[in-house]
Amino acid sequence: MEPDFFERVYEVVRLIPPGRVTTYGAIARFLGSGRSARAVGYALNACHGIQPMVPAHRVVNRIGLLSGKHHFDPHQPMVALLAAENIQVTEDRICDFERLFWNPESLL
């Protein structure tokens, strides 16, 4: 296991450009684990109180569904954060998800 896994997840999430989104699986693949998408979600579960802030609202599941919005801070709902970045959301799903999708590998 890698103790820095959380930190790595946080770093990648912070690299997501404003107005774009990515998926748990994409992050997992970028980290080399490929199949540790669930672990990514687990990491984001502990992102509360992390400094600097982790834009976890830009991370959704593979279909663009806001699976974790229920876990967000009540004062900063996931949808509101997304709306602040001009990301349209309908029925807990990202509008034009495929268009807004950002692959971490694009950095390489």
Next chain:
DNA sequence: GGTGTGACAATGG
């Protein structure tokens, strides 16, 4: 160190 859990993903019907 085994067991259960999860903000997932891929596959098959």
Next chain:
DNA sequence: GCCATTGCCACAC
């Protein structure tokens, strides 16, 4: 398209 099953990895207990 939806639902059920399976695999998967990291973590808490």
